[in-house]
Amino acid sequence: MSVVSTFFTALFYISLVIFVVGMARKIYQYWITPAPLKIPTAPTPLTQTGVVMRMAREVVLFESLFKSNKWTWLFGWLFHIGLALVLIRHARYFWPGDLPEIFLLVQPFKYAAFAMVIGLIGLIGRRIAVERIRYISAPSDYLMLILILVIGISGVVMTFTSNHTDVIMVKQFASGLLTFNWANLPTEVHFLVHIFLAFALLAIFPISKLLHVPGVFFSPTRNQVDDARKKRHISPWALKQEQEQEVRLNETLGKDE
Amino acid sequence: MAKDDFEVPKLPTYLEIPEIQEGIMDGKGPFKSVEEFQAPLGFPGEKVKNWQEVAINKMGELKSKYRSVQVFLDACVKCGACTDKCHYFLGSSDPKNMPVARQDLFRSVYRRHFTFAGKYFPKLVGAKELDDAMLDDWYNYFHQCSQCRRCSVFCPYGIDTAEISMAAREVMDAVGVGQKYCNQILGKAITVGNNLGLPEPALRDTLLDLEEEIEEETGVAVKYPLDQKGAEILLITPSADFFAEPHIDGLIGYGKVFHQDGVTWTMSSYASEGANFGMFIGSYDIMRKAALRIRKAALDLEVSRVMVGECGHAWRVAYSFWNTLSGVGAGANSSDEHAMKLQKQLDSRYPQPQHIIEYTHDLIQRDKLKFDKSANDDRTVTFHDSCNVARATNMGGIPNGQFILPREVLKAVCNNYVDMERSTIMESTFCCGGGGGLLTDDLMEIRIKGAMPRMQALKEVEKTDAVDTLVAICAICKSQFSKVLPKFDFDPYMIVSAHQLVSEAIIMDKPETDNSDAEVAEETETTEAE
Numbered sequence: 001m002s003v004v005s006t007f008f009t010a011l012f013y014i015s016l017v018i019f020v021v022g023m024a025r026k027i028y029q030y031w032i033t034p035a036p037l038k039i040p041t042a043p044t045p046l047t048q049t050g051v052v053m054r055m056a057r058e059v060v061l062f063e064s065l066f067k068s069n070k071w072t073w074l075f076g077w078l079f080h081i082g083l084a085l086v087l088i089r090h091a092r093y094f095w096p097g098d099l100p101e102i103f104l105l106v107q108p109f110k111y112a113a114f115a116m117v118i119g120l121i122g123l124i125g126r127r128i129a130v131e132r133i134r135y136i137s138a139p140s141d142y143l144m145l146i147l148i149l150v151i152g153i154s155g156v157v158m159t160f161t162s163n164h165t166d167v168i169m170v171k172q173f174a175s176g177l178l179t180f181n182w183a184n185l186p187t188e189v190h191f192l193v194h195i196f197l198a199f200a201l202l203a204i205f206p207i208s209k210l211l212h213v214p215g216v217f218f219s220p221t222r223n224q225v226d227d228a229r230k231k232r233h234i235s236p237w238a239l240k241q242e243q244e245q246e247v248r249l250n251e252t253l254g255k256d257e
Numbered sequence: 258m259a260k261d262d263f264e265v266p267k268l269p270t271y272l273e274i275p276e277i278q279e280g281i282m283d284g285k286g287p288f289k290s291v292e293e294f295q296a297p298l299g300f301p302g303e304k305v306k307n308w309q310e311v312a313i314n315k316m317g318e319l320k321s322k323y324r325s326v327q328v329f330l331d332a333c334v335k336c337g338a339c340t341d342k343c344h345y346f347l348g349s350s351d352p353k354n355m356p357v358a359r360q361d362l363f364r365s366v367y368r369r370h371f372t373f374a375g376k377y378f379p380k381l382v383g384a385k386e387l388d389d390a391m392l393d394d395w396y397n398y399f400h401q402c403s404q405c406r407r408c409s410v411f412c413p414y415g416i417d418t419a420e421i422s423m424a425a426r427e428v429m430d431a432v433g434v435g436q437k438y439c440n441q442i443l444g445k446a447i448t449v450g451n452n453l454g455l456p457e458p459a460l461r462d463t464l465l466d467l468e469e470e471i472e473e474e475t476g477v478a479v480k481y482p483l484d485q486k487g488a489e490i491l492l493i494t495p496s497a498d499f500f501a502e503p504h505i506d507g508l509i510g511y512g513k514v515f516h517q518d519g520v521t522w523t524m525s526s527y528a529s530e531g532a533n534f535g536m537f538i539g540s541y542d543i544m545r546k547a548a549l550r551i552r553k554a555a556l557d558l559e560v561s562r563v564m565v566g567e568c569g570h571a572w573r574v575a576y577s578f579w580n581t582l583s584g585v586g587a588g589a590n591s592s593d594e595h596a597m598k599l600q601k602q603l604d605s606r607y608p609q610p611q612h613i614i615e616y617t618h619d620l621i622q623r624d625k626l627k628f629d630k631s632a633n634d635d636r637t638v639t640f641h642d643s644c645n646v647a648r649a650t651n652m653g654g655i656p657n658g659q660f661i662l663p664r665e666v667l668k669a670v671c672n673n674y675v676d677m678e679r680s681t682i683m684e685s686t687f688c689c690g691g692g693g694g695l696l697t698d699d700l701m702e703i704r705i706k707g708a709m710p711r712m713q714a715l716k717e718v719e720k721t722d723a724v725d726t727l728v729a730i731c732a733i734c735k736s737q738f739s740k741v742l743p744k745f746d747f748d749p750y751m752i753v754s755a756h757q758l759v760s761e762a763i764i765m766d767k768p769e770t771d772n773s774d775a776e777v778a779e780e781t782e783t784t785e786a787e
């Protein structure tokens with residue numbers, strides 16, 4: 001195996017480990033951190049089904065963002081939906097052996113790359129052009145968009161221009177990563193840039209604002225049922241505190257302190 | 258805000274997003290609390306020596322106790338969806354009043370001390386130290402947030418600046434940099450039982466005067482019972498209702514409704530206050546302390562229902578938090594001994610706690626109240642959804658009941674009702690500008706600027722529908738509007754309680770005294786019925 005191939009093979013596993021361990025730790029942290037008070041924001045669902053529906057609308061349609069700003073919604077949604085479709089299509093590279101027929105159906109998802117790129121350009125443009133969004137942007141906010149944009153454009157270049165990469169090799173390399181049958185990878189620059197940044201993105205995920213992906217599911221203003229009067233909602237630390245004070249409370253009950 | 262003079266914003270025809278003016282609202286913030294007010298709450302009297310260390314430790318504690326804080330600090334992508342949603346930004350154009358920028362005052366310190374990227378690449382991710390300048394910014398700008406949660410409605414992740422603002426205030430209190438207005442009030446609330454520090458005799462006098470006044474005016478002996486053991490309902494209302502205009506007219510309304518229903522009710526001198534400023538300073542423990550007084554009053558007076566008057570954040574604390582804090586509500590676990598005790602005492606046929614609007618609405622539905630709507634014909638009414646009621650609570654147990662019920666009550670008692678523009682009401686309501694512990698004169702500039710978006714929407718319906726009455730069900734809204742309405746060329750008396758309109762339209766049964774009186778009463782009744 002070539003040095004380049006070894007490097008990228010190692011990079012993949014390192015990034016993957018950082019991603020999996022990092023995300024698991026963050027999700028665990030969110031999981032164990034209690035939400036001591038009921039704080040859902042209106043319009044609040046009164047049932048658990050309502051919460052699931054609300055969350056689904058939020059994650060799939062970006063409902064709140066739609067209410068907020070149509071341009072941000074349009075670009076943000078284009079980017080995310082494009083990314084999701086493109087990622088689904090990428091499964092073909094990692095699939096060991098012959099492709100199931102389902103992959104024929106997702107073949108047109110390659111065009112979603114354009115939606116993704118247009119969305120990203122829109123988001124970057126907005127960040128630069130709108131004064132108040134420029135104000136709240138840190139260098140990392142631009143970098144993150146540029147990073148994903150370069151990944152997207154390098155992918156588009158490979159798919160839609162004559163700069164094709166040897167797809168058979170890509171498949172051997174990518175599926176080899178999953179089955180531990182390591183193979184060489186193509187060495188065209190745009191392909192190397194594409195996967196280098198993709199692996200880097202994986203590694204950055206758990207220490208960046210990309211934490212909005214797990215975060216949205218843990219957001220108490222969105223994932224809580226509005227049943228505060230019907231069900232006592234008490235966190236472990238608050239209950240402990242309460243029990244410690246109980247004796248004192250019983251003593252003072254009926255008398256002014 | 259040390260600035261003595263500032264321009265009252267002009268009301269635009271259309272609400273526009275302002276160009277940012279950096280530093281326009283820089284300042285010292287509200288008056289600082291001192292030893293006298295800090296100590297009773299268990300906060301240091303002045304800024305502690307190792308304040309940075311204490312602050313960072315407190316931040317660590319809060320993010321491990323509140324999922325909201327932890328998730329909200331991590332999840333923001335700086336998309337900007339919230340940037341034009343805050344009434345304080347719209348009114349002041351200071352970029353630090355954009356919700357995300359306000360949060361970033363806190364988030365940048367969180368990043369510096371608690372994240373990998375912020376520790377090793379601070380410039381890249383905008384991580385900053387908590388130095389004196391940053392603390393000043395915290396004190397100033399976290400006291401320019403009314404915790405109204407409008408930003409949270411529009412955030413794709415539901416990030417709620419109120420949660421961050423509460424956390425920042427809690428950190429500041431922990432290092433001895435408290436706000437005078439909130440902390441002074443809290444001291445009175447948890448020792449005397451109300452925010453104004455009214456003792457039992459003063460309360461009793463006030464209520465007696467009120468009874469006399471109403472009897473003189475209506476001929477009906479409406480009672481305002483205090484500490485009456487065994488009454489069915491315990492009413493918890495903001496203490497402003499006891500003496501201030503326009504609040505007191507609301508209290509008159511509640512009394513008339515109770516009277517007509519024939520229910521027994523009482524207020525408590527031990528826990529006469531509904532407002533709970535513990536929420537504003539982010540302190541779970543102090544909020545609980547204040548809530549426990551109400552629980553104790555309910556137990557001592559052996560009431561079976563707890564009801565809350567017209568107060569926005571009191572209702573939020575009552576509706577969303579009382580069950581958690583003190584067990585007023587239902588559905589306690591059997592291991593949960595003292596909550597069980599209270600919940601057994603409370604009548605489970607009614608929601609606990611119940612809002613006075615829910616109660617009046619229910620009576621109207623069951624045809625137990627009669628109104629002469631024409632009594633309010635001199636008014637064209639609009640309703641200001643108070644932020645904490647609208648965005649944090651429910652009424653009636655139906656989806657969006659908190660928007661529907663107050664409007665139905667108003668429409669039952671007056672003929673001319675109009676809503677303001679949709680994007681400024683209901684879940685998108687603009688705050689009055691005085692909530693969150695900002696209702697202090699040392700913050701007048703931000704209060705006036707923050708009121709601008711609400712005033713703009715009001716001006717529209719004044720122009721199109723000749724609206725001359727603004728109804729709110731929150732004591733802070735009422736106080737704030739009384740002060741800011743004239744600044745925008747409105748009549749300060751146009752702000753009224755919902756129950757003031759109820760009070761004006763309600764048809765009271767006359768008492769049966771001697772025969773002749775009774776005849777007159779009967780006659781009036783028949784005429785009115787026709």
